[in-house]
Each structure stands twice: as structure tokens, then as C-alpha cells.
Amino acid sequence: MKIELKKLNALQHAVLPFSEVIDLKDEKMYGRNPFQSPVYVEGEVSNESGVLRLKGSIRTVYSTECARCLKPLDIPLEAEADMILSDDPEAEEEDDLFVLTGDSVDPADVLVPALILQVQMTYLCKEDCKGLCPHCGADRNVTECDCESRQIDPRFAALRALLDNDKGN
Incomplete structure (x- = not known):
């Protein structure tokens, strides 16, 4: 108009x-x-x-x-x-x-x-939203998944193997 x-x-x-x-x-x-x-x-x-x-x-x-x-x-x-x-x-x-x-x-x-200008970059459904599991994609607000909570970045797997070998000696 x-x-x-x-x-x-x-x-x-x-x-x-x-x-x-x-x-x-x-x-x-x-x-x-x-x-x-x-x-x-x-x-x-x-x-x-x-x-x-x-x-x-x-x-x-x-x-x-x-x-x-x-x-x-x-x-x-x-x-x-x-x-x-x-x-x-x-x-x-x-x-x-x-x-x-x-x-x-x-x-x-x-x-x-x-x-x-009022639009924010991100919005959350609730402040304490747990998000999705990065491995299986399960919604952590709805269910708990069986994925290992402490996953190691595959790029550091060789370093992890060295640490495991030192503990064994």
C-alpha cells in the first residue's frame, strides 16, 4: 500500500x-x-x-x-x-x-x-533442550540412547591407541 x-x-x-x-x-x-x-x-x-x-x-x-x-x-x-x-x-x-x-x-x-532485525540467529524449544544424539540421531529430550557418551574423534584414534599401549606396559 x-x-x-x-x-x-x-x-x-x-x-x-x-x-x-x-x-x-x-x-x-x-x-x-x-x-x-x-x-x-x-x-x-x-x-x-x-x-x-x-x-x-x-x-x-x-x-x-x-x-x-x-x-x-x-x-x-x-x-x-x-x-x-x-x-x-x-x-x-x-x-x-x-x-x-x-x-x-x-x-x-x-x-x-x-x-x-528482531529475528535471532537461533531459537530453542526450551532453555534446557538436550538436542539430538550426534551418533544415532535420537531426540535426547524424549529418549536416552545407548551410544557411548564419550566418543573419540576418529582423527585421534591413533593417539588413543598409543595411550592404551603405554597403560599396558
Whole structure:
């Protein structure tokens, strides 16, 4: 949804509210498409004594999996933004400044990056998740496996054999 700013520039202290549902199903992150739920965007664009400002919020569900046991997770995500809109192409990039490329603004262009910044690299199903056994793949939260708990890296097997020989002598 594009918001035309010409009307807003003409009126001092004018406010244009916006509310929409956007689709981010094709947005890729870490090789996946995690935004399969609707994305809700709402807020307002205002003219405050000649300064255009966009205030808004965005919320959705981020679909991922536990970093240890690979259990599917749905994480509620939410972000807010309060940005000054500038049409000066020479303006410096700042945290609270959005440079316009025309006479309109799409609130999603401002709010989606704020949402993506809320995404963490990894998520856990629970803080004490035991993960998967690296040898048999069993979920250690559900069952205990019979794999030896102290596996030796095969690259060090020759060293282990030397240590075993020294103990035997």
C-alpha cells in the first residue's frame, strides 16, 4: 500500500492512518521461507510542522525449528518504528531517518526491515533442550540412547591407541 505524501505535505498537523496485511511468504532468511503467517502492519504518517513522520508496528509469526533438536517452532515477532521521512537523497543514513525515492511511501518498506532485525540467529524449544544424539540421531529430550557418551574423534584414534599401549606396559 503506497501512501501519497503530496496531500500530507499541503496540510500542517495532518495524519493519515494505515492498516494492512502483507504477504512475506517469498521472503528468504537462512535458506528458508519463515514468514508463512500473515504479517500485520498498522500505524500512521503525520505532518508535524512540515516534518513527515511514520510511526507504526508490524507483527507476525516466525516459523523455524529448535537449533538443538529440530522441533518446529512458531515464534511471535513484533517490531515498532518511528521514522522521519526525508526526500533529500544526500541525507545521511540514521536510525530514525528514511530517505524517500518518490512522492509516496510504502509503510512495509520501513517496517519490514525493523521486523527482520528482531529475528535471532537461533531459537530453542526450551532453555534446557538436550538436542539430538550426534551418533544415532535420537531426540535426547524424549529418549536416552545407548551410544557411548564419550566418543573419540576418529582423527585421534591413533593417539588413543598409543595411550592404551603405554597403560599396558
